[in-house]
Amino acid sequence: MLKKLIDPVIRPLVERDSKSLQQLLSEIPLWVKCPDYDRVDWLNKFLEYMWPYLDKAICRTAKDIAAPIIAEQIPKYKIDSVEFETLSLGSLPPTFQGMKVYVTEEKELIMEPSIKWAGNPNVTVAVKAFGLKATVQVVDLQVFAAPRITLKPLVPSFPCFANIFVSLMEKPHVDFGLKLFGADLMSIPGLYRFVQETIKDQVANMYLWPKTLEVQILDPSKAMKKPVGVLHVKILRAMNLKKKDLLGASDPYVKLKLTESKLPSKKTPVRHKNLNPEWNEEFNMVVKDPESQALELSVYDWEQIGKHDKMGMNVIPLKDLTPDESKTMTLNLLKNMDANDAQNDKDRGQIMVELTYKPFKEDELPKDFEDNDAAHKVPEGTPPGGGVLMIIVHEAQDVEGKHHTNPYVKILFKGEERKTKQVKKNRDPRWGEEFTFVLEEPPVNDRLHMEVVSTSTRIGLLHPKETLGYVDINLSDVVSNKRINEKYHLIDSKNGRLQVELQWRTAS
Numbered sequence: 327m328l329k330k331l332i333d334p335v336i337r338p339l340v341e342r343d344s345k346s347l348q349q350l351l352s353e354i355p356l357w358v359k360c361p362d363y364d365r366v367d368w369l370n371k372f373l374e375y376m377w378p379y380l381d382k383a384i385c386r387t388a389k390d391i392a393a394p395i396i397a398e399q400i401p402k403y404k405i406d407s408v409e410f411e412t413l414s415l416g417s418l419p420p421t422f423q424g425m426k427v428y429v430t431e432e433k434e435l436i437m438e439p440s441i442k443w444a445g446n447p448n449v450t451v452a453v454k455a456f457g458l459k460a461t462v463q464v465v466d467l468q469v470f471a472a473p474r475i476t477l478k479p480l481v482p483s484f485p486c487f488a489n490i491f492v493s494l495m496e497k498p499h500v501d502f503g504l505k506l507f508g509a510d511l512m513s514i515p516g517l518y519r520f521v522q523e524t525i526k527d528q529v530a531n532m533y534l535w536p537k538t539l540e541v542q543i544l545d546p547s548k549a550m551k552k553p554v555g556v557l558h559v560k561i562l563r564a565m566n567l568k569k570k571d572l573l574g575a576s577d578p579y580v581k582l583k584l585t586e587s588k589l590p591s592k593k594t595p596v597r598h599k600n601l602n603p604e605w606n607e608e609f610n611m612v613v614k615d616p617e618s619q620a621l622e623l624s625v626y627d628w629e630q631i632g633k634h635d636k637m638g639m640n641v642i643p644l645k646d647l648t649p650d651e652s653k654t655m656t657l658n659l660l661k662n663m664d665a666n667d668a669q670n671d672k673d674r675g676q677i678m679v680e681l682t683y684k685p686f687k688e689d690e691l692p693k694d695f696e697d698n699d700a701a702h703k704v705p706e707g708t709p710p711g712g713g714v715l716m717i718i719v720h721e722a723q724d725v726e727g728k729h730h731t732n733p734y735v736k737i738l739f740k741g742e743e744r745k746t747k748q749v750k751k752n753r754d755p756r757w758g759e760e761f762t763f764v765l766e767e768p769p770v771n772d773r774l775h776m777e778v779v780s781t782s783t784r785i786g787l788l789h790p791k792e793t794l795g796y797v798d799i800n801l802s803d804v805v806s807n808k809r810i811n812e813k814y815h816l817i818d819s820k821n822g823r824l825q826v827e828l829q830w831r832t833a834s
Contacts, residue, residue: 356424356440363424363440370421377419385413406454411461416446420469431720431811431825434478435487438495443469463505470499474535481544482758488544493535497526553714553762553831555613555685557584557621557644561594562654563604567675570627570635575599577628578637580677584611585620585641589762596628601675610764612714616644616683623677625659638674639663647683654680715739715763715801717774718827719746721756723813725794725822727780733794735824737761738775750783768830769801778816778824795819804828 356363373380389410396408420443428436449464472495477487500522533539561580569576577598583591592611597603613619624639638659647653659674661667719735727733733755734748740763749755777796795816804810809829816822 360424360426363426366422366425366439369425370419373419373421377415377417380419381415384415389413404455406456407452408454409452411450411452412448413450414448416448418443418445420445431813432478433480434476435480437475437477438472439475441469441471441473443467445469460506465503465505466501468499468501472496472498476538483544485543488542490541490543491538492533492541493538494530494533495535497530497534500525500529553612553614553686553716555616555649555683556714556764557611557613558682558684559609559611559621560680561605561607561609561623562678562680563602563606564625564659564677565602565675566673567601567603567625567637567659568673569601570637575601576635576637578603578625579628580605580607581624581626582609582611583622584613584644585622586615586618587611588759598628612762612764613644613683613685616647616685619644621681623657623679625675625677638677640677642679642681644683647681649683649685652680652682654678712764712766713768713830713832715765715769715804716827716829716831717744717761717763718829719757719759719761719776720811720825720827721754721758722778722816722825723754723821723823725755725778725780725816725819726753727792727794729792730780730782731794732780732783733778734781736777736779738777739763740772748781768805768832770805772801774799774801774828776814776824776826778819778822793818795822795824797824799826799828801828801830804830808832 355365357365392410400406400408420441423440423442425440426438428438430436445467447464447467451462453460453462474491474493474495476491477489478491479488480486481488504521531537559582561582564578564580567576567578577596578600579596580594581591582593583589589612592609594605594607597605611621620641620643622639622641625637627635627637629635638661640657640660641663642655642657656676656678658676660670661672661674662670664670717737717739719737722733722735725731725733731753732748732750733752735746735757737744742763744761746757746759749757775796775798778794779791780794781791795818797814797816799814808831809827811825811827813823813825816824
């Protein structure tokens with residue numbers, strides 16, 4: 327006979343007595359008790375729908391991981407075989423009681439979810455030894471945990487973070503039944519508490535904060551495109567250049583830059599009226615990916631008025647260079663890098679250069695790219711005391727102009743000016759742009775001027791440009807600390823702030 331189901335009686339909390347409310351407190355979600363925890367109903371709904379598929383995927387992965395470990399261990403204990411007869415996590419997914427998210431000034435995302443799982447798994451393991459077979463079954467599993475999950479560093483390559491760090495903020499609660507030959511082993515006096523405390527202690531020893539489980543998703547050096555070396559370039563001379571001017575000889579100079587770099591091109595001086603010029607000019611260029619980057623050389627004929635004529639060009643892939651070995655190359659000048667262009671067969675002269683790629687040494691690179699005490703070092707060959715100053719313009723907050731707010735950041739350092747991209751109509755712009763300066767000595771007495779500027783996007787406006795605030799940064803602290811990541815209050819701005827990260831990478 328079927329029993330008639332009766333809907334439960336739902337009453338407002340105000341109608342409950344104090345004893346009933348006391349019993350309900352442990353079941354109230356964290357987002358009710360703690361305002362800094364957010365509701366994540368959408369995540370629980372996602373798990374509910376996806377759990378049948380996640381169950382199969384997780385169990386399949388667990389079998390694949392366990393198989394070689396079991397195969398390696400069973401000979402030590404003279405066991406014939408250990409097999410999963412059944413492996414399922416059941417029909418009840420974990421639930422997230424709430425999620426706390428921390429905001430920091432570093433390139434990281436920190437989350438602290440509260441997880442409860444009262445599952446109904448079906449895990450049966452069969453052990454065969456000495457001609458006998460024993461089956462062990464795990465039932466009625468309960469896990470309550472409060473992990474901290476940190477995604478860092480955040481990078482501009484999918485999935486947008488390089489590592490996952492997981493640690494437990496408190497000892498987890500683990501409860502389960504263990505059946506052997508149909509009898510519940512956990513009912514043996516004293517065994518239940520011993521097993522539970524042993525599991526808590528073992529898990530805590532491995533993952534209780536500040537200890538962490540680290541899972542690498544991407545190589546941080548490649549994902550973040552951090553400098554991995556310096557290319558020393560010496561432009562020696564050019565030979566047999568073809569004159570571009572109708573009257574007299576040409577006035578050649580060389581422009582050089584690394585592909586995939588946002589930095590402006592470097593230039594040699596102009597050699598007037600000379601088709602076989604000598605320069606012997608040296609340049610240092612920061613390398614981020616020697617496998618894909620190339621040095622692009624272009625020879626131009628300088629003109630006092632009008633466009634400078636291109637006399638020829640060539641490209642040298644950095645992967646063709648042997649690290650730490652100097653290489654002198656004589657290259658034919660081409661019209662372009664199209665191998666099928668017949669005009670490249672025309673003689674345009676040659677250019678001679680000397681190249682040395684100096685990669686950073688392995689022991690000079692920090693294991694953690696976000697370690698505050700870690701400093702990348704420049705390679706051997708850098709002038710004594712020299713190094714690389716890296717400026718990372720992250721974002722600004724509460725910047726506002728009187729007539730328009732289309733901000734960009736202008737950087738002035740040692741007479742050189744650099745600019746970020748302009749962000750239109752935004753009081754809280756984000757840039758995340760990097761700028762590097764190769765220096766021959768530490769900038770202990772230098773100041774860095776950074777100015778947030780807005781320019782109008784309309785033609786004919788009375789106020790085409792205005793300053794939204796500026797800051798002068800003394801670099802002596804950067805030299806001593808190697809890395810600083812701070813938000814600076816902008817001068818001549820009501821509430822504006824600018825977040826800048828500075829790194830000094832030394833040669834010693």
